[in-house]
Amino acid sequence: xxxxxGCINENCIARQKKxxxxxxxxxxxxxxxxxxxxxxxxxxxxxxxxxxxxxTCAAKRKDTKDTVKNAVGKIGGGVxxxxxxxxxxxxxxxxVIRKK
Amino acid sequence: xxxxxxxxxxxxxxxxxxxxxxSPYDAAYPVVLLAxxxxxxxxxxxxxxxxxxxxxxxxxxxxxxLQQSMRKGYRLVVDASESTLKAIEQGKIKLTAxxxxxxxxxxxxxxxxSTKLPIKKEVFAKGIDPVQIANAxxxxxxxxxxxxxxxxxxxxxxxxxxxxxGQQNDRIGLYYSGVALYVEAQNVTDGDMQQALxxxxxxxxxxxxxxxxxxxxxxxQYLTDREYETVRGKRAELIGSxxxxxxxxxxxxxxxxxxxxAIYCNQGELPAMLTVLEEYSRFIEGTVAKNAPLLAQCDxxxxxxxxxxxxxxxxxxxxxxxxxxxxxxxxxxxxLGIVExxx
Numbered sequence: 001x002x003x004x005x006g007c008i009n010e011n012c013i014a015r016q017k018k019x020x021x022x023x024x025x026x027x028x029x030x031x032x033x034x035x036x037x038x039x040x041x042x043x044x045x046x047x048x049x050x051x052x053x054x055x056t057c058a059a060k061r062k063d064t065k066d067t068v069k070n071a072v073g074k075i076g077g078g079v080x081x082x083x084x085x086x087x088x089x090x091x092x093x094x095x096v097i098r099k100k
Numbered sequence: 101x102x103x104x105x106x107x108x109x110x111x112x113x114x115x116x117x118x119x120x121x122x123s124p125y126d127a128a129y130p131v132v133l134l135a136x137x138x139x140x141x142x143x144x145x146x147x148x149x150x151x152x153x154x155x156x157x158x159x160x161x162x163x164x165x166l167q168q169s170m171r172k173g174y175r176l177v178v179d180a181s182e183s184t185l186k187a188i189e190q191g192k193i194k195l196t197a198x199x200x201x202x203x204x205x206x207x208x209x210x211x212x213x214s215t216k217l218p219i220k221k222e223v224f225a226k227g228i229d230p231v232q233i234a235n236a237x238x239x240x241x242x243x244x245x246x247x248x249x250x251x252x253x254x255x256x257x258x259x260x261x262x263x264x265x266g267q268q269n270d271r272i273g274l275y276y277s278g279v280a281l282y283v284e285a286q287n288v289t290d291g292d293m294q295q296a297l298x299x300x301x302x303x304x305x306x307x308x309x310x311x312x313x314x315x316x317x318x319x320x321q322y323l324t325d326r327e328y329e330t331v332r333g334k335r336a337e338l339i340g341s342x343x344x345x346x347x348x349x350x351x352x353x354x355x356x357x358x359x360x361x362a363i364y365c366n367q368g369e370l371p372a373m374l375t376v377l378e379e380y381s382r383f384i385e386g387t388v389a390k391n392a393p394l395l396a397q398c399d400x401x402x403x404x405x406x407x408x409x410x411x412x413x414x415x416x417x418x419x420x421x422x423x424x425x426x427x428x429x430x431x432x433x434x435x436l437g438i439v440e441x442x443x
Contacts, residue, residue, distance in 0.1 A: 008405050038404075045404030047393045054404070055397040059328065066333040099434035 006038035007031060011065040065088050124283045126278070132357035134309065135250050137365030139372075142243055225388040249420065253358065256413050261350040270347075271311045275356045278304035302363060309356045313383065316349035320391050323398055334389060343399045350413070353383070377420045389414035 005021040007014040007028035014016040021028070021035050028035055037046045039054035041061075049057060053061060187221055194213055278301045285297035294422035319342045322328070328338040357380045364373035375378040388395075394412040395402070404406040 008403075010403075010438065042400075044402070045408075046397070055323075055394070056336060056339055056400055059339055062329075063333050063335050063337075070333070 003046075003052050004040040004042070005035045006034050006043055007033050008038065008045050009033040013028055023049070030067065113321070121167050124279050127355065129279070129368050130256070130362055131253060131257045134253070134358050134362035134365060137244055137362050141365060142246065142369065145243070175360055176368075226428070245420075252416050255391055256416055257358075259409055259413075260354045269348075271308055271315065272302050272352050274308035274311065275352050275359075276301070278308060278356065280361065298363065298367070302360060304368070305356045305360045305363075309353055309360070312349040312353045313387070315352065316346055317387060319346045319349070320387070320395070323394060324391070339398050340400070343395070345398070346395065350388070354380075374420045381420060384414065390417075 003023065005025055006019065007021075007030065009015055009031050010029065012031040012033060013029060014028050020040075024033055027033065034066070037049050038044060039046055040052050040059050041057040042054060043052045044057075050097075055066060122132060122326055194207065196203045196205060196216060198216075202219040205213040205216055281297050281304060283300035285294050285301060288294045288297060322342055323339065326341075328335045330425055333337060357376060361373045361376040361380075364370070364376060388410070392410040395410040396404045396408050399409060402410055405411070
């Protein structure tokens with residue numbers, strides 16, 4: 001899992017800019033503060049490297065995925081419906097042409 | 101302020117405020133009242149210390165001036181030989197109160213205390229209860245710890261007062277009921293009625309605390325069990341609403357506990373006050389500290405660091421166990437240094 005390390009010093013520019021460090025980095029290159037595992041989205045300090053996002057951000061991501069899935073489902077349904085209509089209309093047109 | 105209006109939370113400096121300066125419905129009232137009560141108890145301890153100094157050191161005939169002995173107060177006479185009393189000058193006296201009787205113990209060269217010597221209490225005008233003095237002296241001895249407790253409480257009190265603004269539900273109503281009854285009790289002239297109102301106030305505060313505690317535990321359990329996962333597309337919203345409830349419950353548990361402790365403190369019931377603070381400390385340890393990492397992650401206003409909202413709340417470990425043990429102990433002990441008086 002791509003966990004993220006960051007500086008948790010509130011006054012450090014690396015934190016303000018949400019600079020991500022490598023897992024092997026131990027100290028902040030800007031202020032020298034010890035780095036911690038942080039949420040990849042909101043930069044909140046995390047207790048360990050077992051998760052990439054904090055609980056709230058992980059929930060938000062899942063919610064976004066669900067919203068996208070729902071939207072895709074709706075669009076997909078719409079496309080199928082339109083496809084069906086086009087197909088049946090095409091058949092009618094083909095029948096008419098054949099009769100002529 | 102209209103007493104039924106929910107307070108807006110005061111940001112005033114607690115060290116300057118007096119409980120009479122602010123409305124009882126102000127969010128800062130409990131902590132100010134507690135700080136006020138503690139200040140009064142410490143002032144009383146200061147007076148008691150002075151009285152003990154005068155009564156024991158200056159009025160003991162062997163080591164002080166005899167002309168002092170007929171002043172108002174009382175004289176403590178140790179039933180011991182003169183040679184033993186002379187030894188007092190080299191070391192310390194340990195005064196012990198047990199079952200209403202006072203004893204003296206002397207420190208020997210090996211640093212051990214001798215057997216208990218009974219002390220006669222000779223009252224001239226107005227007696228001093230040795231147990232009360234011992235309590236006051238202990239209060240004085242624990243002054244630093246008591247001040248630390250007040251400071252620790254003040255640290256998290258500010259964040260709590262921000263949460264309280266505009267919050268209402270039936271359990272919070274119980275807290276305000278407790279406040280209202282306490283205010284009424286203070287203005288009642290009949291002693292019995294005052295006691296009854298005070299008891300009702302304490303009961304309302306206790307009920308508010310425990311109801312909110314259960315609500316808070318249920319909300320934490322909801323987050324621990326990740327029950328929000330079952331509702332697709334609304335997980336973040338559900339987490340946010342639970343965290344808001346938890347913050348609200350915590351804020352009013354804090355307020356109700358402080359007011360509870362403050363009432364006991366102002367009534368001179370120090371062991372009861374310490375019991376309340378001990379309970380609060382246990383609640384912090386068992387409910388808040390244990391779940392602080394989870395709560396910090398769920399609370400968007402927390403940055404997850406040691407200075408974050410939940411981790412700083414979790415740090416509130418009130419060191420009251422030792423003071424409570426001493427105050428509840430039936431054997432009261434005070435240590436006095438010997439001072440040469442050359443008047």
